[in-house]
Amino acid sequence: MGRYIIGIDQSTQGTKALLVDEGGHLIHRADRSHRQIVNEAGWVSHDPAEIAANVLAAARAVVEETGVDPADIAGIGISNQRETTVAWDRATGQPVCDAIVWQCARARSVCEAVASADGAAELVRGVTGLALSPYYPAAKMAWILEHVPGAAALAAQGDLCLGTIDSWVVWTLTGGRTFACDYSNASRTQLFDLEKLAWSDEVCALFGVDAACLPEVRDSDACFGETDLGGFLPAPVPIHGALGDSHAALFGQGCLSRGMAKATLGTGSSVMMNVGPELVRSSCGLSSSLAWRMSGEASYVLEGNINYAGAVKTWLRDDMGLVATPDEVTELCYAANPASHVYLVPAFTGLGAPHWASDAEAAVFGMTRTTGRAEFVRAADESIAYQIFDVADAMRRDSGLALSELRVDGGPTRDGYLMQFLTDLLETPLRAAGNDEMSGLGAAWCCGIALGMYGPEVTSATPPRATWDSAMAAEERAEKVAGWHHAVEVAIAYE
Secondary structure, three states: OOOEEEEEEEOOOEEEEEEEOOOOOEEEEEEEEOOOEEOOOOOEEEOHHHHHHHHHHHHHHHHHOOOOOHHHEEEEEEEEOOOOEEEEEOOOOOEOOOEEOOOOOOOHHHHHHHHOOOOHHHHHHHHHOOOOOOOOHHHHHHHHHHHOOOHHHHHHOOOEEEEEHHHHHHHHHOOOOOOEEEHHHHOOOOOEEOOOOEEOHHHHHHHOOOHHHOOEEEOOOOEEEEEOOOOOOOOOEEEEEEEEHHHHHHHHOOOOOOOOEEEEEOOOEEEEEEEEOOOOOOOOOOEEEEEEEEOOEEEEEEEEEEOOOHHHHHHHHHHOOOOOOHHHHHHHHHHOOOOOOOEEEOOEOEEOOOOOEOOOOOEEEOOOOOOOHHHHHHHHHHHHHHHHHHHHHHHHHHHOOOOOOEEEEOHHHHOHHHHHHHHHHHOOOEEEOOOOOHHHHHHHHHHHHHOOOOOHHHHHOOOOOEEEOOOOOHHHHHHHHHHHHHHHHHHHHOO
């Protein structure tokens, strides 16, 4: 007998359910993938009903596959892909369209229209901490209201729900009894006032979104209602915690104090620094958001998002045919000629933070007759580290805080060459999480803490899988960084 938490990690590619025991240890994981719906225009969508079904299926499977008594489940925590936007009929609970995924830029015209008004872009950035962009839910919601038949009419009747994935998952798990999101997800909608900690009527008006369509905002460790997982559990249990995935990973990595930072490396990368209880506005191309609000106390973050991190390795394998496995990337990097100075700028979909060059295209610089497969692969791998370096450097300048350590998680942290190169650039020790499931664990631990099963120390109980320390000479570091920045400048300027 024991008490267990289920951590739901609803991500871009699928849904994971983690079973966590009363000591905070991961016992088992169950996965369910969902379709990536991409049309000829490149619009990226997910089926909300499929996601809801997968959440239930994964949660049930993680219990059944371990033989745990369903009666021993004490609560559920949720981590979710951020910015993906769902719209549904409040009366029927049925989605009015597929969810618009965070990667999808179909709402670019909405942003262009908003930006055409004097001072509007500056107002949006000032209130929400986020640069005007079609990747945030504000523009996606406006697009839905304009283009999805019946959506505007439902909104006018007060029957349209517009939310992020956490609010959709909570709605479905509670049978429509709770329409709420947490502060971390609210702060990523581009509709939330970071100082007033409330939906901004002024920004909502710019996008034509009625705040009445938006979810109630609750503390990240609050109770979001109860669920019996569609009759699977003998009695309902509380959903005690919801966090955007990057915020959940920050929590799971134990970055609970001012100045602590983590980098989650997946398809892209989210580099995030906890800047404490006071809002820090960026002048260096970063986003300001809420880390979370727990027990009534808010913590803010600076964040930089990188479009291509692990996706660079996927490109090397699937599109270029240069490697067969991730391990081969590492081997080739070590085998490359040390005297080679090749740079790859992976602007396949533009450059993210801190450059924000959406029209930039990918480019390679410094190739000579002696450049071979190993040198090209190494340049691609190093581009991940250079991008993280640029974000971390912007964080130092914005916050005035020294980066004493960077905690890292995600698949690419298994690449020893990449991690050593990153620590060399940063002149900062790296600490790899002892578990790869930091988003789901962060959500589960948030729930367990709220239920009194353990304290915040659970986030630092697992020893790191690996650590790295800087060993590069200052002159070499400066030369490499200067070469990278020159390559980025040329790539951005190229037409």
